[in-house]
Amino acid sequence: MSIRIAVLVSGHGRGSNMAAIIDACQRGEIDGQVVLVIGTRSEAPALQRAAEKGVRTRVISPRNLSEEEYAQRLLHALDEARVDLVCLAGYMRLLPVPVVRAYAGRVMNIHPALLPLFGGKGMYGEHVHQAVLESGMKVSGCTVHFVDEHYDTGPIIVQRCVPVEEDDTWETLAARVLVQEHQAYVQAVKLFAEGRLRIEGRRVRILPPTSP
């Protein structure tokens, strides 16, 4: 069964992970369809990019709304679009708890480091990669995980590593990680669409493919 996917982006998100998921659906690699991209601001380049790919977009801004009202608007949009999976991609705020609960086990996020290291509030973009460089670690990478009620703490689905090079700046490291992000996110969504992810406590078990 083909799954229905919504992608959430925020602010000025450029939407490269979103685009990777849309493209993988459109070329048939993922048995699914991105039916909706929701942004927090109309100026987000990600929304334009989605529209150019023929995907419906909506702006739901949390500004001037209580957390409860924002949650209800998100839920209404997701329910109305009959969404099976929500992918956060450059969504820089905590997803409201009612949404996390209503879509438990059906919301994923991507983080540009190897969780549980270098995660949590304030750890995004440049801050993550700077912290990795300052730590002296020789590897970094990315993590796709299910979303729970906190920042970056949900069960891990897929991780990919990259080396930290001697002359790396945060920009060169970020660029190397980003290539892996696109592949990791597509892989995780594909596994979900195939019904091959089972959450067991903190672990996500990847089930073998079923024969056709």
Ligand code: GRF
């Ligand atoms: C990515 O680095 C992702 O890991 C993080 O936000 C960034 C979004 O980039 N959560 P893009 O908008 O997908 O290009």
